[in-house]
Amino acid sequence: MNTIRVLIVDDQAMIRSGIRALLQTSDTVDVVGEAADGRRAVSMARALSPDVILMDLRMPILDGVGAITELRGNPATAATGILVLTTFDTDDNVIDALKAGANGFLGKSADYEELLSAVNRVAAGGSALSAMATDSVVGHLAATAAxxxxxxxxxxxxxxxxxxxxxxxxxxxxxxxxxxxxxxxxxxxxxxxxxxxxxxxxxxxxxxxxxxxxxxxxxxxxxxxxxxx
The missing domain is CATH 3.40.50.2300 (Response regulator)
Incomplete structure:
Protein backbone atom coordinates (compact mmCIF):
# COMPACT_ATOMS: atom_id res chain seq x y z
CA MET A 1 0.00 0.00 0.00
CA ASN A 2 1.36 3.41 -0.99
CA THR A 3 1.71 5.91 1.83
CA ILE A 4 0.06 9.33 1.63
CA ARG A 5 2.64 12.11 1.66
CA VAL A 6 1.46 15.03 3.79
CA LEU A 7 2.76 18.58 4.19
CA ILE A 8 1.57 20.40 7.33
CA VAL A 9 1.23 24.19 7.07
CA ASP A 10 0.44 26.28 10.16
CA ASP A 11 2.14 29.23 11.79
CA GLN A 12 1.78 27.67 15.25
CA ALA A 13 4.45 25.10 16.01
CA MET A 14 2.32 23.43 18.67
CA ILE A 15 -0.48 22.75 16.19
CA ARG A 16 1.96 21.39 13.62
CA SER A 17 3.51 19.10 16.23
CA GLY A 18 0.11 17.87 17.39
CA ILE A 19 -1.03 17.04 13.86
CA ARG A 20 2.27 15.34 13.07
CA ALA A 21 1.98 13.22 16.22
CA LEU A 22 -1.53 12.12 15.26
CA LEU A 23 -0.63 11.28 11.67
CA GLN A 24 2.53 9.43 12.58
CA THR A 25 0.47 6.79 14.37
CA SER A 26 -0.86 5.70 10.96
CA ASP A 27 1.06 3.32 8.72
CA THR A 28 -0.56 4.87 5.66
CA VAL A 29 0.63 8.46 6.16
CA ASP A 30 4.11 9.98 5.86
CA VAL A 31 4.57 13.57 7.03
CA VAL A 32 7.17 14.88 4.58
CA GLY A 33 7.49 18.41 5.93
CA GLU A 34 6.18 21.40 7.88
CA ALA A 35 5.86 25.07 6.95
CA ALA A 36 5.02 28.10 9.09
CA ASP A 37 3.79 30.43 6.33
CA GLY A 38 2.19 30.26 2.91
CA ARG A 39 5.29 31.29 0.97
CA ARG A 40 7.33 28.50 2.50
CA ALA A 41 4.44 26.10 1.89
CA VAL A 42 4.40 26.85 -1.83
CA SER A 43 8.16 26.33 -2.05
CA MET A 44 8.07 23.06 -0.11
CA ALA A 45 5.11 21.74 -2.08
CA ARG A 46 7.03 22.19 -5.31
CA ALA A 47 10.09 20.51 -3.87
CA LEU A 48 8.44 17.64 -1.98
CA SER A 49 5.38 16.83 -4.14
CA PRO A 50 3.05 15.92 -1.26
CA ASP A 51 -0.24 14.15 -1.95
CA VAL A 52 -2.10 16.29 0.59
CA ILE A 53 -1.37 19.69 2.12
CA LEU A 54 -2.99 20.54 5.45
CA MET A 55 -3.28 24.31 5.09
CA ASP A 56 -3.92 26.92 7.77
CA LEU A 57 -5.66 30.10 6.58
CA ARG A 58 -4.26 32.79 8.87
CA MET A 59 -0.50 32.98 8.42
CA PRO A 60 2.19 35.65 7.96
CA ILE A 61 3.99 36.53 4.71
CA LEU A 62 1.43 34.71 2.54
CA ASP A 63 -1.90 33.53 3.95
CA GLY A 64 -3.62 30.26 3.17
CA VAL A 65 -5.86 31.60 0.40
CA GLY A 66 -2.88 33.19 -1.32
CA ALA A 67 -0.90 29.97 -1.03
CA ILE A 68 -3.77 27.90 -2.44
CA THR A 69 -4.10 30.32 -5.36
CA GLU A 70 -0.40 30.00 -6.18
CA LEU A 71 -0.44 26.22 -5.83
CA ARG A 72 -3.42 25.88 -8.16
CA GLY A 73 -1.79 28.19 -10.67
CA ASN A 74 1.36 26.05 -10.99
CA PRO A 75 1.09 22.88 -13.16
CA ALA A 76 3.42 21.05 -10.78
CA THR A 77 1.07 21.52 -7.81
CA ALA A 78 -2.30 22.20 -9.46
CA ALA A 79 -3.64 18.72 -8.67
CA THR A 80 -2.30 18.47 -5.11
CA GLY A 81 -4.98 17.78 -2.52
CA ILE A 82 -5.48 20.73 -0.18
CA LEU A 83 -7.32 20.32 3.11
CA VAL A 84 -7.85 23.57 4.98
CA LEU A 85 -7.35 23.59 8.76
CA THR A 86 -9.73 26.08 10.30
CA THR A 87 -11.53 27.27 13.38
CA PHE A 88 -14.94 27.79 11.80
CA ASP A 89 -16.08 30.39 14.30
CA THR A 90 -13.23 32.82 13.61
CA ASP A 91 -12.00 32.26 10.04
CA ASP A 92 -13.90 34.59 7.73
CA ASN A 93 -12.23 33.53 4.47
CA VAL A 94 -13.45 29.96 4.09
CA ILE A 95 -15.40 30.92 0.96
CA ASP A 96 -12.29 32.45 -0.60
CA ALA A 97 -10.37 29.25 0.16
CA LEU A 98 -13.02 27.18 -1.62
CA LYS A 99 -13.01 29.55 -4.58
CA ALA A 100 -9.22 29.30 -4.73
CA GLY A 101 -9.41 25.50 -4.97
CA ALA A 102 -9.39 23.92 -1.51
CA ASN A 103 -10.67 20.34 -1.52
CA GLY A 104 -12.31 20.63 1.88
CA PHE A 105 -12.15 21.80 5.46
CA LEU A 106 -11.19 20.25 8.75
CA GLY A 107 -11.70 21.81 12.16
CA LYS A 108 -8.57 22.18 14.24
CA SER A 109 -10.38 20.35 17.03
CA ALA A 110 -10.91 17.25 14.85
CA ASP A 111 -9.98 13.92 16.40
CA TYR A 112 -7.69 11.27 14.92
CA GLU A 113 -10.41 9.41 13.00
CA GLU A 114 -11.76 12.61 11.43
CA LEU A 115 -8.27 13.77 10.47
CA LEU A 116 -7.22 10.48 8.91
CA SER A 117 -10.54 10.05 7.11
CA ALA A 118 -10.33 13.55 5.61
CA VAL A 119 -6.71 13.06 4.53
CA ASN A 120 -7.59 9.76 2.86
CA ARG A 121 -10.59 11.23 1.02
CA VAL A 122 -8.61 14.16 -0.33
CA ALA A 123 -5.65 11.94 -1.27
CA ALA A 124 -8.06 9.76 -3.27
CA GLY A 125 -9.19 12.78 -5.25
CA GLY A 126 -12.36 13.47 -3.31
CA SER A 127 -13.45 16.29 -1.07
CA ALA A 128 -13.84 16.59 2.67
CA LEU A 129 -16.67 18.94 3.50
CA SER A 130 -18.50 17.87 6.63
CA ALA A 131 -21.95 19.02 7.66
CA MET A 132 -20.30 21.37 10.16
CA ALA A 133 -18.11 22.83 7.42
CA THR A 134 -21.12 23.31 5.17
CA ASP A 135 -23.02 25.02 7.99
CA SER A 136 -20.05 27.34 8.43
CA VAL A 137 -19.96 28.20 4.73
CA VAL A 138 -23.72 28.86 4.76
CA GLY A 139 -23.33 31.05 7.84
CA HIS A 140 -20.58 33.14 6.28
CA LEU A 141 -22.61 33.69 3.12
CA ALA A 142 -25.70 34.58 5.11
CA ALA A 143 -23.70 37.13 7.10
CA THR A 144 -22.49 38.84 3.91
CA ALA A 145 -25.60 38.37 1.78
CA ALA A 146 -26.46 42.08 1.80
Missing amino acids: APTRTHDPASEDDLRKLASLTTREREVVTLVARGFSNDAIAGHLFISPMTAKTHVNRAMSKMHVSDRAQLVVAALRAGVLDDH
Missing part, protein backbone atom coordinates in the same frame (compact mmCIF):
# COMPACT_ATOMS: atom_id res chain seq x y z
CA ALA A 147 -22.97 43.22 0.79
CA PRO A 148 -22.94 45.10 -2.55
CA THR A 149 -19.78 43.28 -3.62
CA ARG A 150 -21.63 39.99 -3.47
CA THR A 151 -24.68 41.30 -5.33
CA HIS A 152 -22.51 42.29 -8.28
CA ASP A 153 -20.02 39.45 -8.04
CA PRO A 154 -19.41 38.17 -11.61
CA ALA A 155 -18.69 34.70 -10.22
CA SER A 156 -22.09 34.62 -8.52
CA GLU A 157 -23.82 35.73 -11.73
CA ASP A 158 -22.00 33.01 -13.68
CA ASP A 159 -23.04 30.40 -11.10
CA LEU A 160 -26.63 31.64 -11.34
CA ARG A 161 -26.62 31.11 -15.11
CA LYS A 162 -25.25 27.60 -14.68
CA LEU A 163 -27.81 26.85 -11.98
CA ALA A 164 -30.56 27.81 -14.42
CA SER A 165 -29.41 24.98 -16.71
CA LEU A 166 -30.23 22.34 -14.08
CA THR A 167 -33.42 20.32 -14.17
CA THR A 168 -35.89 20.75 -11.32
CA ARG A 169 -34.72 17.49 -9.74
CA GLU A 170 -31.05 18.41 -10.10
CA ARG A 171 -31.69 21.72 -8.42
CA GLU A 172 -33.47 19.95 -5.56
CA VAL A 173 -30.47 17.68 -5.15
CA VAL A 174 -28.00 20.58 -5.26
CA THR A 175 -30.01 22.41 -2.61
CA LEU A 176 -29.77 19.38 -0.33
CA VAL A 177 -26.03 19.06 -1.02
CA ALA A 178 -25.64 22.70 -0.01
CA ARG A 179 -27.52 21.92 3.23
CA GLY A 180 -24.95 19.22 4.05
CA PHE A 181 -26.93 16.12 3.00
CA SER A 182 -24.98 13.00 2.00
CA ASN A 183 -26.09 10.99 -1.04
CA ASP A 184 -27.84 8.50 1.24
CA ALA A 185 -29.64 11.32 3.06
CA ILE A 186 -30.66 12.88 -0.26
CA ALA A 187 -32.03 9.52 -1.39
CA GLY A 188 -34.11 9.17 1.76
CA HIS A 189 -35.40 12.73 1.58
CA LEU A 190 -36.45 12.50 -2.08
CA PHE A 191 -37.49 8.82 -2.03
CA ILE A 192 -34.96 7.82 -4.67
CA SER A 193 -32.08 5.33 -4.63
CA PRO A 194 -28.59 6.40 -3.47
CA MET A 195 -27.28 5.59 -6.97
CA THR A 196 -29.87 7.90 -8.52
CA ALA A 197 -28.95 10.61 -6.04
CA LYS A 198 -25.28 10.19 -6.95
CA THR A 199 -26.15 10.42 -10.66
CA HIS A 200 -28.02 13.68 -10.10
CA VAL A 201 -25.10 15.09 -8.10
CA ASN A 202 -22.61 14.14 -10.83
CA ARG A 203 -24.78 15.68 -13.56
CA ALA A 204 -25.16 18.85 -11.54
CA MET A 205 -21.40 19.03 -11.02
CA SER A 206 -20.88 18.71 -14.77
CA LYS A 207 -23.39 21.44 -15.56
CA MET A 208 -21.99 23.73 -12.85
CA HIS A 209 -18.46 23.12 -14.19
CA VAL A 210 -17.03 21.93 -10.86
CA SER A 211 -14.90 18.89 -10.12
CA ASP A 212 -15.93 17.93 -6.61
CA ARG A 213 -18.66 18.21 -4.00
CA ALA A 214 -16.98 21.05 -2.09
CA GLN A 215 -16.84 23.21 -5.19
CA LEU A 216 -20.47 22.35 -5.97
CA VAL A 217 -21.48 23.61 -2.52
CA VAL A 218 -19.77 26.97 -2.88
CA ALA A 219 -21.04 27.47 -6.47
CA ALA A 220 -24.58 26.64 -5.37
CA LEU A 221 -24.42 28.94 -2.36
CA ARG A 222 -23.03 31.79 -4.46
CA ALA A 223 -25.99 31.25 -6.82
CA GLY A 224 -28.36 31.59 -3.88
CA VAL A 225 -29.94 28.13 -3.72
CA LEU A 226 -30.72 28.58 -0.03
CA ASP A 227 -32.06 32.12 -0.27
CA ASP A 228 -35.66 30.88 -0.16
CA HIS A 229 -35.07 28.05 2.35
